[in-house]
Amino acid sequence: MVKLSEFFRELEPTRQMSEAFRNCVFLALSGGFQDAYTYFTRDGVFANAQTGNVVLMSTNFMTGKWEEGLKYLFPILAFAFGVFVADLIQKKFKYSKKIHWRQGILLFEILILLVVGFMPKTMNTIAAVLVSFSCAMQVQTFRKVRGYSYASTMCIGNLRSGTAALSGFLHERKPEQLRQSIYYFAIILFFAAGAGLGGNLSLTFGLHMIWVSCGLLLVSFLMMFKEKIQ
Secondary structure (H helix, E strand, O other): OOOHHHHHHOOOOOEEHHHOHHHHHHHHHHHHHHHHHHHHHOOOOOOOOHHHHHHHHHHHHHOOOHHHHHHHHHHHHHHHHHHHHHHHHHHHHOOOOOOOHHHHHHHHHHHHHHHHOOOOHHHHHHHHHHHHHHHHHHHHHOOEEOOEEOOOOOOHHHHHHHHHHHHHHHHHOOHHHHHHHHHHHHHHHHHHHHHHHHHHHHHHHOHHHHHHHHHHHHHHHHHOOOOEEO
């Protein structure tokens, strides 16, 4: 069995800050916050959980509620477009020396969410579309934690990967599998914390609370000025 001191020492090996667990914590908190924010303050639309939007869209379309169904279709399309835009930005600015392309996307995301915070309830559909677009750029840009593929704005993939790694550890007793499962379950925990915070703050204080998510992303942005972690 691996010693605890060695286990925790290996939790943060030298690598890019964008993959560091401490950075992923703030991204996951923000991802959960955004999903809860749009659901509770922007007409029950999910920012990240596009599966939920597909279910609600399809249900409304099949019952003849076309206008209600479109409310869920637009965020789905915006999410797809956000992935497309993030990929274009990576290709165009991957070797930029002035600022890392991932930081540029974070700034873009922060700007979008700042604007959303000013939008009244009459613009709920547009606000939900913008947040979904923002979330898609984030999930496309930050895809690894300590070298493991993960998602900072949703849980199902992380839950599957974490459970599979834990099952592997129970059968094979490889410390790396235990470390992997801990990362995935911790990300889910922080996503849930962000969602709980986002839901309660949004219900209590209203539409401007998306700015809390801006603050979380700003922390991630600033951390990334340190390219490597030791």
